[in-house]
Amino acid sequence: MSDQKLDLVLKGARVIDPANSLNGVLDVGILNGKIARVEADILAEDAGHVIDVTGLLVTPGLIDIHIHAYFTRQLGEGLFSASLNPDAHFPASGVTTCVDTGTAGYKEIAHFRETVMEKAKTRVLAYVNISAPGMGAPEQDIRTFDTDGASGAAKEHADVVVGIKTAHYWTSLPFDDLHPAWESVEKSVEAGNKCDMPVMVDFWPRPPVRSYSELILEKLRPGDIHTHVYARQFPVVDDDGNVEPYMFKARERGIWFDLGHGAASFWYRNGARAIANGFGPDSISTDLHMGNIIGPVFSMQDTMSKCMAMGMSLEDVIYRSTVTPAQAIHRPELGTLSIGAEADVAVLDLQKGLFPLQDCGYTRIDAQERLKCRLTLRAGKIIYDRDARTVPKWEDARPEYWPVTLVPQGVPRLWNT
Template structure:
């Protein structure tokens, strides 16, 4: 007897599919079966699916990737619970950016990653304890102590967790690396070279300078907080993009937003974008000190960058295909038959919205991206819509 069981678990019908990697921007149906993309096309039969999501009026995009988060929840003072953030931002993959070092990465793996339905990945901090003392009232820089910058321990931690690790993180700046900034960067690069992964370098207030950091970064390395305000802004006093950024991009260095509580200024962003220097990646740097503003989450940060002049399709690429490529994960960041069913459903809502940067500067936007649901390897993640209109 022929089975009448539907061949698809879910059919997402009639959404506007934007898939930058595959150069798709059109209305399509997407079928999911056993955690993978089973079919993509028009007029797919609803009767072949156990359930149907009517996506007319929605954007259907590859599962959003937030490349810079801090989700070592309860083990660090600034870590946030990843799942509520994912539900309100449509994020499927969250990458912890160096909360843990070799000394405590096992806890991040066992107590956070192993218990989550999300796709969680991480950068290992070059400093042995990771980011251990970060609050509104004080910062003790983990990269300012020479003895904590152990290349051997970092390499061992990466090798023991290679299925979860996408690179090596180093935080550079007066409050985080003190006078050891370039040494910390050199050690992070040495560790990354030994394991064949990129470095993500945080830039804060000098020392070191923007140019000094970029001069050491290799093709594929990531400069996060790229549109931070002065000092160490990406533009000079006239608003021109620093030559060091243009030279670094030409040799393959990547630039990530990493908004956070202190690393996104409208003046920097608007000047750089108006000169044609767009970020490669949009990330939130969400943590306990910015989750209620000014960064909030990835969707809010994407909406903010769109207000600054980034086109919708480009913003989606900067939160899907581009971070997937930066992590060396070609399986992620696109919608391809046979690939993982990582999908985010969104609406572009036309509504007045007050955007605020880390200096308190304001802009009034006219639209925002709002979540409608997501799938992580075919597992549905319900959305929680947060009202930002009164902010």
């Protein structure tokens, strides 16, 4: 235990930190932006500031490995609407790390980094699109696939790039010399080999030329990620609702299955059946962008709540929104409340009631529980406080309260403003 006074203590919540097998009422002490103590009953006098979070859940900051946060130029023919400003949404969902999946190609990574990543309070990482101009150009044009460019950018920006992405390689086009069935997947894997990083694939099967089982059993490497696993187009379960044997075989090989909700890529009819039969997602993610943030995705918390409604436990849902996404992007230092870890923390409310939640197949599930974020910290600083827990009542504040602190060395130091 350090003798130094803590900056902040989150007091009285149920801490669920799957990375450390913690699940119980504990206090979390933060010092210099890092987790300093996680233990029962930290004394109030040990900390400069105490935030009472009794009755709530404290978890590591959530990690969403499929989102879009780069403001690219005119996109295709308007099929994709614009990306998000990450700070406008992710802190409000307890998401402290998000991964943009291929909105930018290698020519745009430096600009993405400068204009978004370095300015955002949310930690923003990225997969580089195998198509050089990213989602700003038709991603089915094989002339834009550049393995040296993508892998080169990944290596040059290895502190913020976590892999290679391919998406929207249209199947409405005929497979021919100009549109070979496996070109986007093969080129992505080639780039992944060159930079030694995983590949994330958004895919549309068209058997027999291009089957899903071939993708996950032969084309992808262990550690590569198939996102949108419960989308309508993937034969994950058979007509009787049983999980196809190749799914388990692929998982045994080390293929990673990400939820990637999206505007059109998550069906309860696949997901609920798969989960009921032992095939849950390896990681939970939203694919959040302007085309689905007002529904049906809404947020990471809604997506997690849907997973609970499909039968996953609260602990498992938090595990797959913290620990496993950190593994998928090879950042095991994230998604944990380990002592010394950067203090990225989500404070969530597990609400009970009736919460109908919609998928992309125009169906709903009647959830009995729903997660809502109340407070978010990024590197020990408050970036979201929905209930004004961290400030005094106005009657108690001195006239010069802002920017002078009411509590000595207190409130503003806690805020990431």
